Amino acid sequence: MLQLLSVHLKLPEWFASMRTTNRFFDSDNAKMQFVLDLTDKNVQNDTGGPFGAAIFYQKTGELISAGVNVVVSMNCSIAHAEVMAIIFAQHKLSLYRLGDGYELFSSAQPCFMCTGALMWSGVRRLVYAADRHDVESILGFDEGPLPEHIENELTARNIRVTKHLLRTPACSILQSYKQRNGVIY
Amino acid sequence: MLQLLSVHLKLPEWFASMRTTNRFFDSDNAKMQFVLDLTDKNVQNDTGGPFGAAIFYQKTGELISAGVNVVVSMNCSIAHAEVMAIIFAQHKLSLYRLGDGYELFSSAQPCFMCTGALMWSGVRRLVYAADRHDVESILGFDEGPLPEHIENELTARNIRVTKHLLRTPACSILQSYKQRNGVIY
Numbered sequence: 001m002l003q004l005l006s007v008h009l010k011l012p013e014w015f016a017s018m019r020t021t022n023r024f025f026d027s028d029n030a031k032m033q034f035v036l037d038l039t040d041k042n043v044q045n046d047t048g049g050p051f052g053a054a055i056f057y058q059k060t061g062e063l064i065s066a067g068v069n070v071v072v073s074m075n076c077s078i079a080h081a082e083v084m085a086i087i088f089a090q091h092k093l094s095l096y097r098l099g100d101g102y103e104l105f106s107s108a109q110p111c112f113m114c115t116g117a118l119m120w121s122g123v124r125r126l127v128y129a130a131d132r133h134d135v136e137s138i139l140g141f142d143e144g145p146l147p148e149h150i151e152n153e154l155t156a157r158n159i160r161v162t163k164h165l166l167r168t169p170a171c172s173i174l175q176s177y178k179q180r181n182g183v184i185y
Numbered sequence: 186m187l188q189l190l191s192v193h194l195k196l197p198e199w200f201a202s203m204r205t206t207n208r209f210f211d212s213d214n215a216k217m218q219f220v221l222d223l224t225d226k227n228v229q230n231d232t233g234g235p236f237g238a239a240i241f242y243q244k245t246g247e248l249i250s251a252g253v254n255v256v257v258s259m260n261c262s263i264a265h266a267e268v269m270a271i272i273f274a275q276h277k278l279s280l281y282r283l284g285d286g287y288e289l290f291s292s293a294q295p296c297f298m299c300t301g302a303l304m305w306s307g308v309r310r311l312v313y314a315a316d317r318h319d320v321e322s323i324l325g326f327d328e329g330p331l332p333e334h335i336e337n338e339l340t341a342r343n344i345r346v347t348k349h350l351l352r353t354p355a356c357s358i359l360q361s362y363k364q365r366n367g368v369i370y
Contacts, residue, residue, distance in 0.1 A: 004273055004276065004277065005195060005196045005198075005200055005201060006193050006194060006195040006196065007193070007194050007272055007273060007276050008191050008192070008193055009191060009192050009194060009272075010190060010191040011190045011191065013190075015190055016190060071281050071305075072281055074281075075275050075276060075278075075279050075280060075281045076272055076275055076276065076281060077271065077275060077281050077282060077302070077305035077306050077307070078263070078268055078271060078272055078302055078305070083263055086262065086263060087192050087194075087261055087263055088189060088192060090260050090261055090262060091189065091192050091260060091261065092189065093260075094260050095260060096256050096257055096259075096260045096261060096262050096370065097262060097370055111301060111305075112297070112300070112301035112304065113298055113299075113300075113301025113302045113304070113305060114298075114301070115297070115298075115301070116296060116297035116298025116299070116300070116301050116329050117262070117263055117298045119297065119298070119327075119329050120256075120262035120263070120296075120298060120370075121262050122262070142304075142342070144301050144304050144338075145332055145335070145338040147330055147332055150330075153329075153330040157327070185281065185282055185305075
C-alpha cells in the first residue's frame with residue numbers, strides 16, 4: 001500500500017447546518033453555551049466523543065472556529081475537539097501561531113495532549129467547563145499524567161485559565177454519553 | 186468566512202519520491218537511520234522543522250507510516266512529525282488505536298503534546314534519538330513541562346522507551362537547522 005501524502009480531517013456532516021460564520025458572542029456564558037450545544041449534538045448524533053471546543057477573538061467576540069471529537073469516525077486518536085478547533089482556526093487565519101486575543105473554550109479540561117497543543121497554538125486564554133476529574137470519574141478516560149500545577153505552567157506561558165464555567169450542564173452531557181454506551185477508548 | 190468542514194494535512198512533495206511501501210527494516214538502527222534521513226531531507230528542502238518520525242510493525246519490521254514536521258508550511262502547530270506519523274498510520278490501518286506490535290521511532294524525544302498523542306495512539310514502543318534537552322539547548326524550542334519521570338508514566342501505559350539511539354547524528358541535524366536559520370516558534 002502506498003504511503004499517503006495527505007489526510008483529510010473532517011467534522012461531522014451536521015456541522016454544515018450550524019451557523020458558524022459572522023457570528024459574535026457577547027459573554028463567556030454565551031460562548032460556552034455554544035460549545036456545549038456542539039458537544040451535545042455530537043453525542044445525540046453519535047458522531048464522536050462528548051467533547052466540543054471553539055476559538056473566539058476576544059475583542060469582538062467573533063467565532064473563529066469550532067470542533068468536536070471525531071476520534072472514532074476519523075480513525076484518528078489526535079482528533080480531539082480542541083485539536084480540531086486549533087487546526088481549523090490556524091488554517092482559516094493562515095497562522096501557525098494565533099497570538100494575542102484568541103481564546104479557546106472547551107467543554108472539558110484539555111487532556112495531556114491537548115494541553116500541549118494549547119501551548120503551541122498561540123491561544124492566550126483557556127476556558128473550560130467540566131474538569132479532568134469529572135471526565136475520569138464519569139467516563140473512565142485516562143486523561144494522562146497532567147502535572148498537578150498545570151495552571152501555573154499555562155500562566156507561565158501567557159495562557160490565562162478560567163475553569164468550571166457551566167460545569168453542571170457539561171457533566172450532564174458526559175452522563176448522557178455514558179448512558180448511550182458511547183465508546184470509551 | 187465559512188467554517189470549513191475539512192482540512193487537508195499534507196506531507197512535503199519530496200515525500201512522493203521516498204520509497205515508503207513494502208519496505209522492511211531489520212534493526213532499530215536501520216529504522217532510526219531512515220527517520221534521520223527523512224529529518225535531514227526536511228531541513229535540506231526547507232519544508233519544516235528538523236524533526237522526523239515513523240511507525241513500524243515490530244514483528245516484520247514493516248514501515249507503516251512516516252512523517253516530518255510541517256508546522257510552518259501547513260500553518261498548523263499540531264503538525265509535528267510524530268503526530269503526522271500517527272495520523273497516517275491510523276488512517277492506513279483504519280484504527281483509532283494501533284495496539285500491540287506498533288512502535289514509533291522519532292528523531293527527537295516527543296514534546297509535551299506528542300507525548301500525550303503517543304499515549305492515545307496505541308503505540309507500544311517509543312524509540313528516540315536526541316532528547317528534549319538537546320532540542321532545547323541547540324534550538325531553544327520550549328518542549329513544555331514534561332513530568333520529570335515521564336518514562337515511568339509511559340511504561341505504566343504499556344509503552345516501552347528506548348532513548349538516545351543515534352543521538353549524535355540527530356543532534357547534527359538540529360545544528361544544521363540552526364545554521365540555516367530555520368524558524369524557531
